[in-house]
Amino acid sequence: MKNALLKTAIASAFAVASTFAVANETQFVSIGTGGVTGVYYPAGGSICRMLNRDRKEHGIRCSVESTGGSGYNVNSIRAGELEFGVAQSDVQAAALAGKGQFQDNPFPELRSVFSLHPEPIHLMARADSGIKSFDDLAGKRVNIGNPGSGNRSMMELMMAEKGWTTSDFAFAAELKSSEMAQALCDDKFDVTIFVAGLPNGSAQEATTTCDVRMIPLADKTSLSILKQYGEFSQAVIPANMYSGNPEDVLTFGPKATIVTSANVSDKVVYQMTKAVFENIESFKRLHPAFARLEPVEMVHSSLVAPLHPGAEKYYREQGLLK
Numbered sequence: 001m002k003n004a005l006l007k008t009a010i011a012s013a014f015a016v017a018s019t020f021a022v023a024n025e026t027q028f029v030s031i032g033t034g035g036v037t038g039v040y041y042p043a044g045g046s047i048c049r050m051l052n053r054d055r056k057e058h059g060i061r062c063s064v065e066s067t068g069g070s071g072y073n074v075n076s077i078r079a080g081e082l083e084f085g086v087a088q089s090d091v092q093a094a095a096l097a098g099k100g101q102f103q104d105n106p107f108p109e110l111r112s113v114f115s116l117h118p119e120p121i122h123l124m125a126r127a128d129s130g131i132k133s134f135d136d137l138a139g140k141r142v143n144i145g146n147p148g149s150g151n152r153s154m155m156e157l158m159m160a161e162k163g164w165t166t167s168d169f170a171f172a173a174e175l176k177s178s179e180m181a182q183a184l185c186d187d188k189f190d191v192t193i194f195v196a197g198l199p200n201g202s203a204q205e206a207t208t209t210c211d212v213r214m215i216p217l218a219d220k221t222s223l224s225i226l227k228q229y230g231e232f233s234q235a236v237i238p239a240n241m242y243s244g245n246p247e248d249v250l251t252f253g254p255k256a257t258i259v260t261s262a263n264v265s266d267k268v269v270y271q272m273t274k275a276v277f278e279n280i281e282s283f284k285r286l287h288p289a290f291a292r293l294e295p296v297e298m299v300h301s302s303l304v305a306p307l308h309p310g311a312e313k314y315y316r317e318q319g320l321l322k
Contacts, residue, residue, distance in 0.1 A: 027060050029268055031258075032073035032085035034149075035178035036066050037201035039289045040086040040256065043116060046286045047084075047258070050275040058271045068176065069149030071101050077261050078107050083268065088119060088150040088195060089231040089254040090157070092304040101153055109262040111308035113273060114298040116256040117197040117289040120235035121154060123251070124203060127211035127244070129190035134158065134219050143173040143180050143192035150254070151177060155193045161221045177202050185210035195253055197289030199241050207242040214242060214249040226252055231304055255302035262308065269310025277318065295320060 031048060034040035041064065048062035055061050065082070067073055073085025074095045091101075098106030125131035131140060144159075144166065145151030152174075159165065166172040173189050180192045181202045194202055206212045214237055226232055237249040260269055276283055277295060284290045299320045307315075315321040 025059050026055070027268065028063070029060060029083040029264075029272075030063050030065050030081075032065050032067040032076055032082040034067060034069045034086065035176055035202070037178050037181070037205065039117065039119075039197035039200050039287060040069070041066055042287050043086060043256070043290070044084075046283055047272065047276055050279050050283070051272050054271075054275065058267075060268055060271055062272075068146055069151065071148040071150065071153060074102075074107060074110065074259065075148065077110070077259065080261075080263070083264050084113065084258060084260050084272065086116070086256050087259045088153070089115075089257060089302050089304050090229065091150050091153055091254075092257060092259060093229070093231045094153065096305060100156065101148065110305040111260050111262050111264075111269075111311075112303040112305040113258040113260055113269060113308055113311045114276070115302045116258065116298070117293065118233070118235055118253060118255050119150075119195045119197055120237055120251045120253040121217055122194040122196060122200075122203050122237065123191065123215040123217060124184065124194060124206055124212050125191040125215050126184060126187070127213050131191050131213075131215060133215060134162070134217060134221055137191060138164070138168050139170055140191055141171055141173070141189035142169045143175050143183070143189045145193060146174050146176045149176070150195050151193050154195050154254075157225065158221055161225055181206035181209065184212065191215070197256065197287070198237065199288055203242055207244055211244060212242075214245045214251075216249050217251040222252055231255075231302070233302075257303060257305075259305060260308055264308070264310075266308075266310035266313065269308045270314050273311045273314040277314065 031044040033044035044064040048064045051062040070087040070091040074087050076082040077085050094100035095102045095107040095110050144155045184206050232252050234252045239246055239248045284293050299315050
Protein backbone atom coordinates (compact mmCIF):
# COMPACT_ATOMS: atom_id res chain seq x y z
CA MET A 1 0.00 0.00 0.00
CA LYS A 2 2.82 2.37 0.91
CA ASN A 3 4.57 1.62 -2.38
CA ALA A 4 1.38 2.37 -4.30
CA LEU A 5 0.93 5.67 -2.49
CA LEU A 6 4.58 6.53 -3.10
CA LYS A 7 4.23 5.81 -6.81
CA THR A 8 1.08 7.95 -6.98
CA ALA A 9 2.84 10.82 -5.20
CA ILE A 10 5.84 10.59 -7.53
CA ALA A 11 3.58 10.49 -10.60
CA SER A 12 1.69 13.54 -9.34
CA ALA A 13 4.92 15.38 -8.71
CA PHE A 14 6.11 14.62 -12.22
CA ALA A 15 2.78 15.78 -13.65
CA VAL A 16 2.97 19.07 -11.75
CA ALA A 17 6.60 19.56 -12.79
CA SER A 18 5.68 18.80 -16.37
CA THR A 19 2.87 21.35 -16.27
CA PHE A 20 5.23 24.02 -14.93
CA ALA A 21 7.77 23.12 -17.60
CA VAL A 22 5.22 23.56 -20.38
CA ALA A 23 4.06 26.85 -18.82
CA ASN A 24 7.64 28.05 -18.60
CA GLU A 25 8.29 27.09 -22.21
CA THR A 26 5.23 28.91 -23.53
CA GLN A 27 6.12 32.13 -25.31
CA PHE A 28 3.48 34.86 -25.27
CA VAL A 29 3.24 37.30 -28.16
CA SER A 30 0.82 40.12 -28.92
CA ILE A 31 -0.41 41.76 -32.11
CA GLY A 32 -1.31 45.45 -31.98
CA THR A 33 -4.20 46.37 -34.25
CA GLY A 34 -6.53 49.38 -34.20
CA GLY A 35 -10.11 50.23 -33.25
CA VAL A 36 -12.53 47.33 -32.93
CA THR A 37 -14.71 48.67 -35.76
CA GLY A 38 -11.87 48.78 -38.29
CA VAL A 39 -10.21 46.00 -40.28
CA TYR A 40 -6.97 45.72 -38.27
CA TYR A 41 -8.66 44.21 -35.21
CA PRO A 42 -10.35 41.26 -36.96
CA ALA A 43 -7.15 40.68 -38.95
CA GLY A 44 -5.10 40.44 -35.76
CA GLY A 45 -7.69 38.24 -34.08
CA SER A 46 -7.72 35.85 -37.03
CA ILE A 47 -3.93 35.58 -37.13
CA CYS A 48 -3.81 34.83 -33.41
CA ARG A 49 -6.45 32.11 -33.71
CA MET A 50 -4.48 30.44 -36.49
CA LEU A 51 -1.24 30.60 -34.55
CA ASN A 52 -2.88 29.34 -31.35
CA ARG A 53 -4.31 26.23 -33.01
CA ASP A 54 -0.88 24.58 -32.95
CA ARG A 55 0.41 26.15 -29.74
CA LYS A 56 1.04 22.69 -28.20
CA GLU A 57 3.52 22.02 -30.98
CA HIS A 58 5.39 25.32 -31.15
CA GLY A 59 4.78 26.70 -27.65
CA ILE A 60 3.62 30.14 -28.78
CA ARG A 61 0.43 31.76 -27.51
CA CYS A 62 -0.87 34.85 -29.30
CA SER A 63 -3.20 37.60 -28.10
CA VAL A 64 -4.71 40.52 -30.01
CA GLU A 65 -4.83 44.07 -28.65
CA SER A 66 -7.02 46.97 -29.77
CA THR A 67 -4.69 49.97 -30.01
CA GLY A 68 -4.41 53.53 -31.28
CA GLY A 69 -3.33 52.30 -34.73
CA SER A 70 -0.27 52.19 -36.97
CA GLY A 71 2.03 54.67 -35.23
CA TYR A 72 1.19 53.32 -31.80
CA ASN A 73 1.91 49.78 -32.97
CA VAL A 74 5.29 50.67 -34.46
CA ASN A 75 6.36 52.54 -31.31
CA SER A 76 5.17 49.69 -29.07
CA ILE A 77 7.10 47.15 -31.14
CA ARG A 78 10.18 49.35 -30.81
CA ALA A 79 9.69 49.46 -27.01
CA GLY A 80 9.27 45.68 -26.82
CA GLU A 81 5.66 46.02 -25.61
CA LEU A 82 4.30 44.28 -28.72
CA GLU A 83 5.92 41.63 -30.91
CA PHE A 84 3.75 42.33 -33.96
CA GLY A 85 1.46 45.04 -35.25
CA VAL A 86 -0.50 46.17 -38.28
CA ALA A 87 0.87 49.33 -39.86
CA GLN A 88 0.20 51.40 -42.93
CA SER A 89 2.94 51.48 -45.56
CA ASP A 90 3.39 55.24 -45.18
CA VAL A 91 3.84 54.96 -41.40
CA GLN A 92 6.50 52.29 -41.97
CA ALA A 93 8.33 54.55 -44.40
CA ALA A 94 8.27 57.41 -41.89
CA ALA A 95 9.54 55.15 -39.09
CA LEU A 96 12.46 53.88 -41.16
CA ALA A 97 13.40 57.38 -42.30
CA GLY A 98 12.83 59.15 -38.98
CA LYS A 99 10.27 61.53 -40.46
CA GLY A 100 6.77 62.74 -39.59
CA GLN A 101 5.69 61.44 -36.20
CA PHE A 102 9.08 59.67 -35.95
CA GLN A 103 11.03 62.89 -36.58
CA ASP A 104 14.71 62.37 -35.68
CA ASN A 105 13.82 59.03 -34.07
CA PRO A 106 14.12 56.38 -36.80
CA PHE A 107 13.41 52.70 -36.22
CA PRO A 108 15.81 50.82 -38.54
CA GLU A 109 15.01 47.47 -36.88
CA LEU A 110 11.42 47.55 -38.22
CA ARG A 111 10.73 44.43 -40.30
CA SER A 112 7.94 43.25 -42.59
CA VAL A 113 6.18 39.89 -42.26
CA PHE A 114 3.57 40.12 -45.03
CA SER A 115 1.28 42.70 -46.58
CA LEU A 116 -2.49 42.64 -46.26
CA HIS A 117 -5.19 44.75 -47.90
CA PRO A 118 -5.17 48.16 -49.60
CA GLU A 119 -6.40 50.97 -47.35
CA PRO A 120 -8.21 53.67 -49.32
CA ILE A 121 -8.66 57.00 -47.59
CA HIS A 122 -12.29 57.49 -46.63
CA LEU A 123 -12.83 61.25 -46.39
CA MET A 124 -16.31 61.26 -44.88
CA ALA A 125 -18.31 64.49 -44.71
CA ARG A 126 -21.78 65.32 -43.50
CA ALA A 127 -24.02 65.97 -46.50
CA ASP A 128 -25.04 69.33 -45.02
CA SER A 129 -21.41 70.49 -44.65
CA GLY A 130 -21.02 71.68 -48.25
CA ILE A 131 -17.73 69.79 -48.55
CA LYS A 132 -17.12 68.40 -52.03
CA SER A 133 -13.31 68.26 -52.18
CA PHE A 134 -10.28 68.32 -49.89
CA ASP A 135 -9.89 72.06 -50.53
CA ASP A 136 -13.26 72.64 -48.88
CA LEU A 137 -11.93 71.54 -45.47
CA ALA A 138 -10.59 75.04 -44.81
CA GLY A 139 -12.69 76.70 -42.13
CA LYS A 140 -14.55 73.47 -41.31
CA ARG A 141 -14.71 71.32 -38.19
CA VAL A 142 -12.33 68.46 -38.93
CA ASN A 143 -11.51 65.24 -37.11
CA ILE A 144 -7.82 64.76 -37.88
CA GLY A 145 -7.54 61.47 -35.96
CA ASN A 146 -5.93 60.51 -32.68
CA PRO A 147 -2.18 61.03 -32.17
CA GLY A 148 -0.17 57.98 -33.20
CA SER A 149 -2.78 56.69 -35.65
CA GLY A 150 -2.43 56.16 -39.38
CA ASN A 151 -5.39 58.48 -39.84
CA ARG A 152 -3.49 61.28 -38.12
CA SER A 153 -0.25 60.76 -40.05
CA MET A 154 -2.15 60.72 -43.35
CA MET A 155 -4.01 63.92 -42.52
CA GLU A 156 -0.79 65.62 -41.40
CA LEU A 157 0.88 64.69 -44.69
CA MET A 158 -2.02 66.10 -46.70
CA MET A 159 -2.11 69.24 -44.58
CA ALA A 160 1.63 69.76 -45.03
CA GLU A 161 1.31 69.35 -48.79
CA LYS A 162 -1.49 71.91 -48.78
CA GLY A 163 0.45 74.28 -46.50
CA TRP A 164 -2.20 74.07 -43.78
CA THR A 165 -2.02 73.83 -40.01
CA THR A 166 -4.89 73.08 -37.64
CA SER A 167 -5.48 76.84 -37.41
CA ASP A 168 -6.90 76.63 -40.95
CA PHE A 169 -9.85 74.66 -39.53
CA ALA A 170 -12.68 75.93 -37.34
CA PHE A 171 -11.34 73.34 -34.92
CA ALA A 172 -9.51 70.03 -35.08
CA ALA A 173 -10.89 67.03 -33.17
CA GLU A 174 -8.66 64.05 -32.31
CA LEU A 175 -11.09 61.16 -32.04
CA LYS A 176 -10.21 57.51 -32.54
CA SER A 177 -11.73 55.59 -35.43
CA SER A 178 -14.09 53.73 -33.09
CA GLU A 179 -15.54 57.06 -31.89
CA MET A 180 -15.76 59.10 -35.08
CA ALA A 181 -18.89 57.69 -36.76
CA GLN A 182 -21.19 58.52 -33.87
CA ALA A 183 -19.57 61.93 -33.35
CA LEU A 184 -19.94 62.77 -37.06
CA CYS A 185 -23.63 61.87 -36.97
CA ASP A 186 -24.05 63.81 -33.72
CA ASP A 187 -22.78 66.92 -35.59
CA LYS A 188 -19.65 67.21 -33.45
CA PHE A 189 -17.63 67.94 -36.61
CA ASP A 190 -18.16 68.23 -40.37
CA VAL A 191 -15.69 65.76 -41.78
CA THR A 192 -13.33 62.99 -40.74
CA ILE A 193 -10.49 61.08 -42.32
CA PHE A 194 -10.40 57.30 -42.01
CA VAL A 195 -7.78 55.08 -43.65
CA ALA A 196 -9.07 51.51 -43.79
CA GLY A 197 -9.84 48.47 -45.89
CA LEU A 198 -13.02 47.96 -47.87
CA PRO A 199 -15.60 47.79 -46.44
CA ASN A 200 -15.17 48.74 -42.80
CA GLY A 201 -17.44 49.04 -39.79
CA SER A 202 -16.86 52.72 -39.03
CA ALA A 203 -17.79 53.88 -42.53
CA GLN A 204 -20.80 51.56 -42.57
CA GLU A 205 -21.94 52.87 -39.20
CA ALA A 206 -21.64 56.51 -40.27
CA THR A 207 -23.36 56.14 -43.66
CA THR A 208 -26.27 54.10 -42.28
CA THR A 209 -26.80 56.33 -39.23
CA CYS A 210 -26.84 59.71 -40.95
CA ASP A 211 -26.37 61.37 -44.35
CA VAL A 212 -22.64 61.10 -45.07
CA ARG A 213 -20.78 61.52 -48.35
CA MET A 214 -17.47 59.98 -49.40
CA ILE A 215 -15.36 62.84 -50.78
CA PRO A 216 -13.17 62.03 -53.83
CA LEU A 217 -9.44 62.63 -53.55
CA ALA A 218 -8.38 63.41 -57.11
CA ASP A 219 -7.38 67.00 -56.34
CA LYS A 220 -3.99 68.67 -56.85
CA THR A 221 -2.83 67.87 -53.31
CA SER A 222 -3.70 64.18 -53.58
CA LEU A 223 -2.12 63.78 -57.02
CA SER A 224 1.05 65.49 -55.80
CA ILE A 225 1.34 63.07 -52.86
CA LEU A 226 0.80 60.12 -55.19
CA LYS A 227 3.60 61.35 -57.43
CA GLN A 228 6.06 61.91 -54.57
CA TYR A 229 5.50 58.85 -52.39
CA GLY A 230 5.72 55.31 -53.74
CA GLU A 231 4.03 53.85 -50.67
CA PHE A 232 0.65 55.12 -51.89
CA SER A 233 -1.51 54.05 -54.83
CA GLN A 234 -4.82 55.12 -56.31
CA ALA A 235 -7.95 53.28 -55.21
CA VAL A 236 -11.68 53.29 -55.77
CA ILE A 237 -14.46 53.01 -53.20
CA PRO A 238 -17.06 51.16 -55.29
CA ALA A 239 -20.52 52.58 -55.94
CA ASN A 240 -23.13 51.56 -53.37
CA MET A 241 -20.57 49.99 -51.03
CA TYR A 242 -21.77 52.51 -48.47
CA SER A 243 -25.32 53.76 -48.05
CA GLY A 244 -26.05 57.08 -49.77
CA ASN A 245 -23.00 56.86 -52.04
CA PRO A 246 -24.25 55.58 -55.43
CA GLU A 247 -21.16 56.49 -57.49
CA ASP A 248 -17.56 55.21 -57.55
CA VAL A 249 -15.32 57.44 -55.44
CA LEU A 250 -11.74 57.91 -56.64
CA THR A 251 -9.29 58.10 -53.76
CA PHE A 252 -5.85 56.80 -52.78
CA GLY A 253 -4.11 55.27 -49.84
CA PRO A 254 -1.43 53.02 -48.37
CA LYS A 255 -1.44 49.27 -47.79
CA ALA A 256 -1.63 47.46 -44.47
CA THR A 257 1.29 45.25 -43.43
CA ILE A 258 2.01 42.93 -40.53
CA VAL A 259 5.27 44.24 -39.06
CA THR A 260 7.63 43.20 -36.32
CA SER A 261 11.15 43.94 -35.05
CA ALA A 262 14.48 42.42 -36.00
CA ASN A 263 14.72 41.56 -32.28
CA VAL A 264 11.78 39.12 -32.42
CA SER A 265 13.03 35.54 -32.85
CA ASP A 266 13.08 33.83 -36.23
CA LYS A 267 11.09 30.93 -34.76
CA VAL A 268 8.17 33.10 -33.67
CA VAL A 269 7.95 34.97 -36.98
CA TYR A 270 8.32 31.74 -38.97
CA GLN A 271 5.47 30.07 -37.07
CA MET A 272 3.16 33.06 -37.48
CA THR A 273 3.88 33.25 -41.20
CA LYS A 274 3.32 29.52 -41.59
CA ALA A 275 0.04 29.63 -39.65
CA VAL A 276 -1.42 32.29 -41.94
CA PHE A 277 -0.17 30.97 -45.28
CA GLU A 278 -1.20 27.39 -44.54
CA ASN A 279 -4.71 28.65 -43.79
CA ILE A 280 -4.87 31.40 -46.40
CA GLU A 281 -8.24 30.40 -47.86
CA SER A 282 -9.85 30.47 -44.41
CA PHE A 283 -8.16 33.81 -43.70
CA LYS A 284 -9.53 35.32 -46.93
CA ARG A 285 -13.09 34.43 -45.90
CA LEU A 286 -12.87 36.20 -42.54
CA HIS A 287 -13.39 39.72 -43.90
CA PRO A 288 -14.34 41.17 -47.31
CA ALA A 289 -11.12 43.25 -47.29
CA PHE A 290 -9.10 40.01 -47.42
CA ALA A 291 -11.03 38.40 -50.28
CA ARG A 292 -8.53 39.29 -53.01
CA LEU A 293 -5.36 38.44 -51.08
CA GLU A 294 -2.87 36.35 -53.02
CA PRO A 295 0.24 34.81 -51.38
CA VAL A 296 2.66 36.12 -54.02
CA GLU A 297 1.39 39.69 -53.65
CA MET A 298 1.47 39.43 -49.85
CA VAL A 299 5.18 38.63 -50.09
CA HIS A 300 6.19 41.04 -52.86
CA SER A 301 3.70 43.93 -52.86
CA SER A 302 4.06 47.12 -50.81
CA LEU A 303 6.59 45.77 -48.31
CA VAL A 304 8.35 48.92 -47.17
CA ALA A 305 10.46 47.53 -44.33
CA PRO A 306 12.92 44.67 -45.02
CA LEU A 307 11.59 41.15 -44.60
CA HIS A 308 12.18 39.49 -41.25
CA PRO A 309 14.49 36.45 -41.64
CA GLY A 310 11.88 34.17 -40.06
CA ALA A 311 9.30 35.11 -42.70
CA GLU A 312 11.91 34.96 -45.45
CA LYS A 313 12.83 31.39 -44.43
CA TYR A 314 9.23 30.23 -44.83
CA TYR A 315 8.78 31.99 -48.18
CA ARG A 316 11.94 30.40 -49.59
CA GLU A 317 10.79 26.96 -48.44
CA GLN A 318 7.49 27.47 -50.24
CA GLY A 319 9.03 28.86 -53.42
CA LEU A 320 7.52 32.31 -52.90
CA LEU A 321 11.02 33.79 -52.84
CA LYS A 322 14.05 32.68 -54.81
